[in-house]
Amino acid sequence: MELLGNSELGLKFIVHTPTKPSDKCYGYSTGPGQKAFVGFNKNKVSNLHPPWGKCNPERKLTYADHYTVEACAIECKLSRVVAQCQCKPYYFPGDFDDCSYEQLGQCAFIEIAKINANFGEECDCPIACKNEEFDVKLSYASFPNIPYGGDLGKKFKITLPEVQPGVPEYGTQVQYIRGNVVSLDLYYESMSETETVQNKAMDSTALLGSIGGHLGLFIGCSVLTAVEFLECIIMSTLGHCKTAKRRRELSLKKTHEPELEENNHSYHNKAHFNENGNGSSDV
Known part of the structure; x- marks a missing residue:
């Protein structure tokens, strides 16, 4: 989870396993004054190696213990950015100098955009032999309602100073919470898991x-x-x-x-x- 930058206000989040790194290019966003209901189901995927499939069980990564396409993509982008810009974005792994604001805008983000536009040819990242994914469903509602907002204001002792002398406080506690607080409700839609196994189309016996x-x-x-x-x-x-x-x-x-x-x-x-x-x- 991270704070949104640039012109957005809110949070960006992604549902993933501990071994799968979060890519800044993916995820879901929510803003203040909203409650996001995040329901998800877990899927396990098993793929075959050549000649029946495309996964490579021998593929290893430098900065990740478990191979995933996302981790491979990060290392591919890291290698390209370091080679072209002599620095790395702060959220990339590795013992390299972090890019300055100017380097990010003038070099790093440009190189990353080139890779994203032609990822299949720029990076050699086959599918993983074992992978876990989450199907996410989102719904939103306004947050909070007036009674609950008042209770939150008292619970967290939210006090609102006057904007100008003689002028009433900046709105109410509910308005303040709606402008500054984000609520997330994450849950499993089902306690069961779905497993997808790739099988050989036909072997010698078949x-x-x-x-x-x-x-x-x-x-x-x-x-x-x-x-x-x-x-x-x-x-x-x-x-x-x-x-x-x-x-x-x-x-x-x-x-x-x-x-x-x-x-x-x-x-x-x-x-x-x-x-x-x-x-x-x-x-």
Whole structure:
């Protein structure tokens, strides 16, 4: 929380975790005479590292124990301002000289505005792998009402001097409080937390399951069906091999049968010749 400067009158505040630095460029404002009702809910975010996500779990910062985009942005702006202006805004971390009023207006704020206008290219600040954020809802009411303002005036012993002799006091206590007091009412809208987890779109197991599911949906394919197809291919191949083998055996058998018949015929003729004595040497 900080006091507003320049032409504004009031307070500027931001709801964040202790490990998340407050950036002066962000926040909510409220002025005197108002009561701000600040309701918020806590959200936890978990992001994936490459190749599925963009966070970098190894990213470290110089002036922060926990990496956040906001802390990275502050260090990026600090580096740029120190390099160009040889000083830093008083609210930036680091052991550097604070900028004077002239240096802030003529150099530091100009460099910060350049970075804000093109933050994505000027600073390498990927999203955090673990982050906690707050969704804030604001509503306002006039503060205080007349009875409560009177009670506050008595409680804090607010006395109002005369502006000029003989002129009544500067308004009433209620008017004084409305011009100088800011009221904030901060509360959780819900005691529950919302956690957002970034998951892989598809890993190897999911990919195989998806392929099997689509095959089963469109062509009725399953592991059993694939095994049956494989068995059918193997049995068909074996059947073709057996058929080819039988054909070769039959072909060889038919080739040998004429030779056997011719040999048998020659043998019978020779035997018949011997029986008739035409070829005997004993005659």
